[in-house]
Amino acid sequence: xxxxxxxxxxxxxxxxxxxxxxxxxxxxxxxxxxxxxxxxxxxxxxxxxxxxxxxxxxxxxxxxxxxxxxxxxxxxxxxxxxxxxxxxxxxxxxxxxxxxxxxxxxxxxxxxxxxxxxxxxxxxxxxxxxxxxxxxxxxxxxxxxxxxxxxxxxxxxxxxxxxxxxxxxxxxxxxxxxxxxxxxxxxxxxxxxxxxxxxxxxxxxxxxxxxxxxxxxxxxxxxxxxxxxxxxxxxxxxxxxxxxxxxxxxxxxxxxxxxxxxxxxxxxxxxxxxxxxxxxxxxxxxxxxxxxxxxxxxxxxxxxxxxxxxxxxxxxxxxxxxxxxxxxxxxxxxxxxxxxxxxxxxxxxxxxxxxxxxxxxxxxxxxxxxxxxxxxxxxxxxxxxxxxxxxxxxxxxxxxxxxxxxxxxxxxxxxxxxxxxxxxxxxxxxxxxxxxxxxxxxxxxxxxxxxxxxxxxxxxxxxxxxxxxxxxxxxxxxxxxxxxxxxxxxxxxxxxxxxxxxxxxxxxxxxxxxxxxxxxxxxxxxxxxxxxxxxxxxxxxxxxxxxxxxxxxxxxxxxxxxxxxxxxxxxxxxxxxxxxxxxxxxxxxxxxxxxxxxxxxxxxxxxxxxxxxxxxxxxxxxxxxxxxx
Numbered sequence: 001x002x003x004x005x006x007x008x009x010x011x012x013x014x015x016x017x018x019x020x021x022x023x024x025x026x027x028x029x030x031x032x033x034x035x036x037x038x039x040x041x042x043x044x045x046x047x048x049x050x051x052x053x054x055x056x057x058x059x060x061x062x063x064x065x066x067x068x069x070x071x072x073x074x075x076x077x078x079x080x081x082x083x084x085x086x087x088x089x090x091x092x093x094x095x096x097x098x099x100x101x102x103x104x105x106x107x108x109x110x111x112x113x114x115x116x117x118x119x120x121x122x123x124x125x126x127x128x129x130x131x132x133x134x135x136x137x138x139x140x141x142x143x144x145x146x147x148x149x150x151x152x153x154x155x156x157x158x159x160x161x162x163x164x165x166x167x168x169x170x171x172x173x174x175x176x177x178x179x180x181x182x183x184x185x186x187x188x189x190x191x192x193x194x195x196x197x198x199x200x201x202x203x204x205x206x207x208x209x210x211x212x213x214x215x216x217x218x219x220x221x222x223x224x225x226x227x228x229x230x231x232x233x234x235x236x237x238x239x240x241x242x243x244x245x246x247x248x249x250x251x252x253x254x255x256x257x258x259x260x261x262x263x264x265x266x267x268x269x270x271x272x273x274x275x276x277x278x279x280x281x282x283x284x285x286x287x288x289x290x291x292x293x294x295x296x297x298x299x300x301x302x303x304x305x306x307x308x309x310x311x312x313x314x315x316x317x318x319x320x321x322x323x324x325x326x327x328x329x330x331x332x333x334x335x336x337x338x339x340x341x342x343x344x345x346x347x348x349x350x351x352x353x354x355x356x357x358x359x360x361x362x363x364x365x366x367x368x369x370x371x372x373x374x375x376x377x378x379x380x381x382x383x384x385x386x387x388x389x390x391x392x393x394x395x396x397x398x399x400x401x402x403x404x405x406x407x408x409x410x411x412x413x414x415x416x417x418x419x420x421x422x423x424x425x426x427x428x429x430x431x432x433x434x435x436x437x438x439x440x441x442x443x444x445x446x447x448x449x450x451x452x453x454x455x456x457x458x459x460x461x462x463x464x465x466x467x468x469x470x471x472x473x474x475x476x477x478x479x480x481x482x483x484x485x486x487x488x489x490x491x492x493x494x495x496x497x498x499x500x501x502x503x504x505x506x507x508x509x510x511x512x513x514x515x516x517x518x519x520x521x522x523x524x525x526x527x528x529x530x531x532x533x534x535x536x537x538x539x540x541x542x543x544x545x546x547x548x549x550x551x552x553x554x555x556x557x558x559x560x561x562x563x564x565x566x567x568x569x570x571x572x573x574x575x576x577x578x579x580x581x582x583x584x585x586x587x588x589x590x591x592x593x594x595x596x597x598x599x600x601x602x603x604x605x606x607x608x609x610x611x612x613x614x615x616x617x618x619x620x621x622x623x624x625x626x627x628x629x
Contacts, residue, residue, distance in 0.1 A: 025040050026038065026040075030095075032076070033097055035071050037069035037074065055079065074097045080095055099173075101174075102136075102177040104125070106180050107180040112184070116219055120155070126180075139152050159186060160219045162186040166183075167181045190265060193269040196213045198255050203276065205248060208244060209241060210241045211240075213225065221261035223260070226257070227240060231247050233254075244307075253274070255270065257269050278307040279353035282348050291364045292336075292342070293367075294334075294340075294399045298333075311350075314348055316329050331344075336363045338365050342363060368396040370455045371448055375390055388461070390408060390426075406449075407449070437463060
């Protein structure tokens with residue numbers, strides 16, 4: 001009897017006949033779309049009459065009696081069934097097409113030469129999935145063999161020299177394929193500039209420019225900078241600062257900084273600024289005079305400079321004891337008194353910027369004015385009863401109203417007079433007449449004193465009128481000169497030298513002491529006719545022992561010189577001598593600078609006579625001195 005087996009869907013079919021005997025199976029056991037399906041039937045135990053295939057229950061007539069289904073006909077998830085007919089019985093075996101894991105070709109890390117500060121990206125290429133599933137990836141990062149992340153990117157925590165490996169696995173909805181890896185080593189990271197500024201923020205033509213920079217180096221390297229200063233686009237300097245000499249107002253100054261860690265340079269950063277107007281500088285504020293008093297017109301002395309060469313405008317305000325009283329560069333005199341506080345306020349402007357300054361001073365004591373003086377009798381006309389009086393017709397005036405004191409000092413011939421004095425109006429303002437001598441020079445000096453300052457005036461007078469009887473003193477001498485005799489001769493105290501010149505001696509030993517010469521006359525009488533040339537007379541102030549070519553005349557020579565031509569026979573010529581040069585005021589035996597006093601103790605005068613003719617002559621000279629005591 002034949003048994004009919006029910007149709008069953010199995011991947012393998014077994015019959016029990018004392019042992020399990022395989023009849024049919026589909027291999028492989030878990031086929032994927034890349035596998036051919038193979039039906040295996042043990043026809044040694046059973047006779048197969050036919051084979052048909054279905055996929056998901058749908059017949060595939062093209063595969064009837066075929067024991068192989070090509071992989072190209074399968075898709076993931078399909079259920080393939082093989083129906084095997086054995087005699088009058090049929091049975092089936094089936095299998096399900098399972099998922100095929102995807103695959104990848106390669107992986108790479110970007111950037112290719114990363115630094116510690118970079119964000120690393122793991123990029124996989126060549127995703128392939130036989131099931132046409134959407135591409136998917138799983139990642140794993142390892143830094144120095146330590147797991148560091150599972151994302152497509154890796155950021156932070158890296159240092160120069162680290163070994164970084166990225167692994168990417170291709171995945172679909174059901175499985176993952178074999179991973180692909182890439183490896184990099186972290187290199188040096190160039191420094192970067194975070195911020196750069198030109199200082200000062202608003203520079204002027206007075207500013208020295210510098211910079212302030214904030215930079216970082218993720219590797220901890222020391223950062224240096226190359227500097228490029230440009231003015232209106234032209235490089236002018238490469239140092240850390242830029243002097244004001246390089247730019248002017250309204251110039252554009254740019255600074256380019258390039259950072260470097262010694263191995264690599266970072267990105268350059270440029271910043272700009274514009275040169276603005278510079279404020280003027282108020283150098284000094286002063287007064288003229290420096291310590292003013294109530295009589296002064298006070299002038300403001302102000303020094304200011306403008307770096308841009310702008311024209312400066314000045315405004316002045318004057319304050320007196322806290323109240324403004326005037327404007328302008330000067331404060332008129334007469335507005336202050338001693339002790340007042342004067343303040344000057346100054347504003348200097350270039351039209352945009354203004355500088356302020358001030359100065360305060362206290363009004364100081366003003367000196368009194370000089371008194372007006374007069375010596376009477378006027379003109380020095382002094383008689384035996386005329387005292388010499390120093391009068392003050394115009395007293396000193398003190399601007400501060402101080403009480404003044406006066407003091408008087410007399411001088412005689414330039415030396416202080418400390419002798420007897422009398423009082424007329426002021427103490428010591430009178431010199432008694434008995435102490436006066438004609439020819440003396442008297443001066444009166446009056447000092448007005450306010451307790452701090454003094455004012456001094458001086459008036460002088462020369463005593464011109466004799467106070468005793470006028471007398472005349474006459475001295476006469478003569479000498480003959482032989483022009484052919486070149487030797488010097490001595491005759492009667494008269495020294496004759498070569499040719500036609502002679503020294504003629506006048507003996508003045510009889511002249512009274514303290515004599516004052518009011519008039520002096522020299523008379524020349526020649527006995528030769530037709531005398532040619534220019535005779536001249538010189539009165540010398542030296543004794544005979546000191547005569548020489550350098551012996552000076554006493555200023556009388558020009559007064560007595562005669563150069564008018566020839567003198568007629570038997571002619572007389574009078575020479576008037578400047579009486580101011582003749583004065584004997586000291587004792588005859590005292591050496592002095594006064595004229596006519598010799599050290600030998602004898603008052604003498606000499607006359608030197610010249611004649612350019614070659615004829616001999618016997619000149620006669622008469623010296624007449626009008627004197628008084």
